[in-house]
Amino acid sequence: MKAILLAREATALQIAAVKRALMNDGAAGLNLLEGDRKVFLISDPADEIRLDEYASMPGVEGVMHQEDKNIRVSHDVPSIDIESGIEGLTMIAGPCGIESEEQVAIIFDYLANEGLRYVRGGAYKPRTSPHDYQGAGKSGLAIASDIARDYGLQLVTEIVDPRDVEPAARYISMIQIGTRSMQNFPLLKEAGMSGLPILLKRGMSATVEEWIGAAEHALVAGAATVIFCERGIRTYESITRNTLDVLGAAALKEKTKLPVIIDPSHAAGRRSLVIQGALAGIAAGLDGVIVEVHHDPPSARSDAAQALPLADFTRLMQLSRNIRAAMTEVASQS
């Protein structure tokens, strides 16, 4: 992977001249990235291009021979507003699965009153057993998207099958890629091609570098942005459902400007530990939280043990706001 980093003050004419020269030199796979800096990305440079000669062209700041291939992840800035619920954070909540019109209406009404803009609800549930509830499918998605629209909410849902991306896209504002699908490259490509933002859960056995590579796939395919989501990984420890890797997520933030949020529900596996996990993520400087809530947790058809009752979600919001405010205050003093 090679790239030409343009100077902040490069003019349109200078940029056009660099592009012309690259094309004359036979550059293939040319891509102009518009992040916080403009970069020409050359995925497949013809052998004869002597990129170092470009370093002295007007408007060029430098030539990068990227050892790190994941230039989109390291360069992109989020291009959409994903603030939800608390200033500067992305708070997302909703049931694990969409179950009924009544269930979705009660929960979304509550979350809208909490000031959320993004809500979740799974319609295609990837379950460990084929005998468990598999989700309400497209009809459930249609119901949830109508109710979300009534409350001015944006719906996030997991897609498991690349064939569902296109039919689901008109009902949702963000595609969730689940832990079991993180390295399903055809799915990442299809999801990216929808142009929607992607909430990318970390594979339960994936390293942070593999997670970054998955995000790069989605971005290269056209995803509006990627929101990374740490949801716990498999370790020898079984006292929680998964081990919440807060520092792994914080370390990822050193490598990308894209948002990184935390899902304490699937890490904890039980509601008594969900709030602690969420707050740990916020205190670690992550960009938000996604949690599972239910108006009647014992009756939830999937992930009942980890569903937060609605009143507990209000408590989570208050505590999150307090931590965020404390962090902002300390930052303003230093």
Ligand code: PEP
């Ligand atoms: C979910 O969000 O309901 C879910 C199945 O998540 P994960 O892919 O993290 O297990």
Ligand code: MN
């Ligand atoms: Mn779930």
